[in-house]
Amino acid sequence: MKLQSFAEYPFVEGGVCAAKGFRAAGICCGLKHQELSTTAAAAVSASEPDHKPKKNDLAMIVSDSECAAAAVYTSNKVKGAPILVTKQHLQDGKARAVIVNSVNANTCNADGVEKATAMCKLAADALQIAPEDVIVASTGVIGQVLPIEPIAAAVPALTEALSYEGNAAALNAIMTTDTRPKEVAVSFQVGDVTCKLGGMLKGSGMIHPNMATTLTFLTTDCAIAPEMLQRALSDVVRVTLNRVSVDGDQSTNDMACVMANGAAGNQQITAENANYVAFRGALYAVMLNLARMCAADGEGATKLIECVVSQAESEQIAETVAKSVICSSLLKAAMFGADANWGRIACAMGYADCDFDVAKVDVDLASAAGKIAVARNGFGVPFSEDEAKKVLLEDEIQLLISLNSGEAAAVAWGCDLTYDYVKINGDYRS
């Protein structure tokens, strides 16, 4: 997938370790087969050629100093225990470390909060920080008891493995059905000071708008007050992660969090000034790309579908229409088949919960292979099926919808629906 770049925010290497003063590590503690072994598990680097059988399942991200911290959470009423614990820990807008496991979501378990709290305590003790400064997250199967023993046994080795180059190993640990690691980092200017901001994301299924979508961890060395950090995060999530849907299923464990340690040395951002705008721009550059990567790597996906709705009366209308289209199972299956069955776009627009004039709608299909008009003023127009096929055989497809009734626009991202989605989810737990 091609990254979308912005001149003011050049990409840099390092993911969550790009910003100064952040170390990370990932390890395989053995949650996959729930072996309650107490022997320390071996750290596995994501770059090892044989990493698959030993995929990491436990990660930490740690700042050298206290951070301003902010997060957004799933709006699912059924919330993973880690969400409840993290919410409490971030009440003071401060944090210093993240501990996160995959394989088991620690959700719908009677002892969930107890286990999530224990994970924080384990990390805090090893790092000699307060448990309230630890963010905890889990992802994986819902409703199975999380064994704490493998985690307890692995935390010393995990702490030992922390490094300023540990981003890939940590990222490997949070992946579930993800087929590709997803991380991005950029540098940006705050006054004369160069800051960095980077992030990693896991998420492939159970992904739907109106939530924090997936697990996303972001770090920056920019100095910014907790309330401004929260404002920027909420603002950017709204137009990035909250506009991604893979399968319409909104997870119980979704969370996006950001830690800002101020190590870059800029004057702290405390108001919505030019520096805030620069910071929010960097956050957008990172999260937009993470969102696109997330959609493109949706479970079983072969294509990224980007729906751009423009000339709408309001952004709300544009967003509702765009989301409705990318969520349509029928359209997603047609995209898999590279079939220009645009009537399914019309259908999905028609059941979007908002008002617009159907008789003004124009629809085009576009990709690197070209652009083709399929509807004008709400009605079909003749087009070459061969040309359309060529456009749809690319792996990044744009559905361009103009409502011709205003100036607002919104973009939403999804993917095609494939045999592999069914395969992956027909027997996810084995």
Add this chain to the structure above:
Amino acid sequence: MKLQSFAEYPFVEGGVCAAKGFRAAGICCGLKHQELSTTAAAAVSASEPDHKPKKNDLAMIVSDSECAAAAVYTSNKVKGAPILVTKQHLQDGKARAVIVNSVNANTCNADGVEKATAMCKLAADALQIAPEDVIVASTGVIGQVLPIEPIAAAVPALTEALSYEGNAAALNAIMTTDTRPKEVAVSFQVGDVTCKLGGMLKGSGMIHPNMATTLTFLTTDCAIAPEMLQRALSDVVRVTLNRVSVDGDQSTNDMACVMANGAAGNQQITAENANYVAFRGALYAVMLNLARMCAADGEGATKLIECVVSQAESEQIAETVAKSVICSSLLKAAMFGADANWGRIACAMGYADCDFDVAKVDVDLASAAGKIAVARNGFGVPFSEDEAKKVLLEDEIQLLISLNSGEAAAVAWGCDLTYDYVKINGDYRS
């Protein structure tokens, strides 16, 4: 699929021809390959062993006398032209015939209303009735111009073929990706008079609650005033067709209509009395079974999923939760794999747009093979995966959810998500 039976409403043969005075016919006019041939197409019975290559695509249902008529329509803002025309024709609560085609939805076409009107005129002329007494419906691909010539050429032969045993041929004509014909009829008592009510339904994909769902045609020889007929239909659709979802895609052409010709000779039902209750019960018995058949034959489906939510504070809450569960792609894929990944039920309940206490939720999985508890008070309980697998390998699965906070209940119906759904929809138009 086993029919759900009710003692007061014994099943009878005949589908839309079960009630006195209704004739039907189906024919292949050649819309599939859009051959604009003007030679009359040959009538094809649904029972012919080689009916597949010559599947019917045009049907009529005709009453010997004027009928009270009522209908409910899709709430999709993009409406098929036939919907617009039928709505106008039913303003007086009267009708006498239905003409319906498959293959082409006559939707999003600049000349759609003109073509739908022409279809009514063709039927009316052949039957020597008023065009305003004709209900018109179309189903198939959206956004392709409907050729009227094959229909015009076929109407004389279609009219000729009308018979009191024509229900199967008519039903064959409305099927698209349906793998099984779906028709039910019952008899019932209105005072001393025996009446009959029957219906047929097409629909396999693009099926989602909050609409009339699919095309459904119902006929009865019971005498009932148009306003009472409309009330009964709206009432029953709410708890049957509107609680079915195959893929979350709400069609542009959905319609359920009923014609009542009074040929049974009962005293006309004009108020909500015992006779009305008997009539509504018959309608429910037919539509409940059509709804279940529709879900069970969802595109690519191998199983019917019935979600029963009970002990809810209100029916609205029970319905919202039940629909949310049957719409979850992840759960549907797990059901295909007979995987008791009940966390996906919890997840889908959690994002249902209504309030209930998660900590009170009990969940059981059931089928002809047994019943198994998977969650109590919102948390997982230990269960045998082998036993659960046995339960889920059946082809009718019940997801039993108790909210333990009231006395209301609701049922919703869906199906599993399979490779075949993707296959069918990856290239629907070819």
